[in-house]
Amino acid sequence: MEKRPEEQIKERVQRVEAAVALKVPDRVPLVLSFGLFPAKYGGISCEDAFYDPVRWGAALKKAVSDFAPDMYEGVRMVPGPVLEALDCKQVKWPGHGAPSDHSHQFVEGEYMKADEYSALLDDPTDYALRVYMPRVYGSLEGLRTLRSLRSWLFGYMVAPQAALFTRPEVTGALEALIEAGHRASRWRAGIRTLEKDMAEAGFPQFTVSSTYAPFDIISDTLRGMRGTMLDMYRQPDKLIEACERLLPVLIETGVGIAKHVGNPRVFIPLHRGADGFMSVKQYETFYWPTFKRLLLALCDQGLTPCPFFEGDYTSRLEYLRELPKGKVLCHFDRTDLVKAKEVLGDHLCVMGNVPASLLQLGSPQEVREYCQKLVDRVGKGGGFIMAPGCVIDEARPENVKAMCDFTREYGVYA
């Protein structure tokens, strides 16, 4: 007899949680971070996915039902209509600078200048409002002309400063924000329906909340990679201070949403700390201290951080042993999982890493062979979750199916 949806959810969640806690579940759990795969699979363009929550929802639902992972992850979509309302310069999205049938792409840049650390450290909110947002969003350029809102602390005397908000460039920016907000709300309503439908079909979501390593925020969206690397030489203290300053903000971001939605898993995509991006010594100086404290803080709140180690992390594996045992789910991309299991196996759950190239260009038989190796060598004794190495935008459906079916059949623990 078919199990009831809530029973299925319970079973699936328990399976994943057992692996995280380094126990042996009934079988190897399967988590799919789909990326934009469901779009092609469901016969819509990536542009449709970015603009139409109903069609995107239907496509994601079809993919989840057909492949039936223990947990699913859609792409963390910033909807096209919202980006458009704000005239976002930091990303190209399908139909808007990126091809209609491909994923969005980040536009690398120095969005915060080298001499702006003091402004950021002094008052991050003011810096965001009057310097950063006008730079990233064309529609918010007018916010540049505002004065700092700190003077509103002086009480009723400064009320006439409200006149600043009547300038056309400011009202334009505020209207753009309101419009973007309405569009975001409509989108979110669509996504909520989708999540509800999925839950009713018995499929839990992998993560809802997400946050970032402090260094990555500075390197990704603020100073840019080049700027941050020069700061490591020219103003290392400021860079470290900024990581410290952003840490509580990033903890708050991760904890807030996770508690609000009641999903303890927090997604943390990692970028600029991987092998090749910096030396181990630089990692130890600039990256690891605040990243580690972020993970510890999430664990302290009873949450399960799920860092996604994009690229290769082999030379940093030992650091991860400093984290609390059985409390963190490590998703690896190009790191050798056998090696990761060797170093972390008795300490943290390892997830990954069927290569995107294999899923896109290989045959189902090759996929099964790869998965068998993972189950045999990494799955041994539990603490392992099968997943693609990274998002699988362009994967062949028959390969994804091979990966899922094989894991369900072969991944059973005796």
Place this chain on the structure above:
Amino acid sequence: MREDLATALADLQEEAAVRIVRERLDGGENPLSILADARRGMETVGRRFASCEYFLPDLVYSGEILKQVSEMVRPRISQGLKTERLGKVVMGTVEGDIHDIGKDIVTFMLDVNGFEVFDIGVDAPPDKFVDKIRETGATVVGMSGLLTLAFDSMKATVDAIAEAGLRDQVRIMIGGPQVDEQVRKYAGADAYGQDAMAGVALARQWTGVQ
């Protein structure tokens, strides 16, 4: 004792490097010999990167110091610096992909290792590769891509090079975080490189450099 510019650059001593260049220019020295020393310093940077003594931040910083040195020296040079080049390479990030970090590292490493690199930028359509190969007579082509969509673009570019009748003239290498032997086979490239040093090794091998 006169401080050595090559050493200052190799050790990433920004202030010292700039000061030495200023002093040597003020002393009326031939700007070309200053650039030659800077070049030697960068070769050391390249070697240290290859041996994992230096990493990306160090590479980026050295590039920044070199840029300053060049900007100081260039106005004093009447004709361009002629250096022996080992071979010509066309480098680009393939169509649909706008990521430049990987491409820039390989370009940098090829350059400090003596290759003449023609960087055609990001989101480069197949035609752009073909035109640049024709124009320069390059014998090595490097294609970069971060996203999985790049696999198809790489294949399309290799096909376009073949259609233009240039396939026998060039050896093609590809690279990117998700690129592996499977992608190489699919795209029809001659080799894939795991990192920038692999790219240099391939270019050296293909151009017959010992």
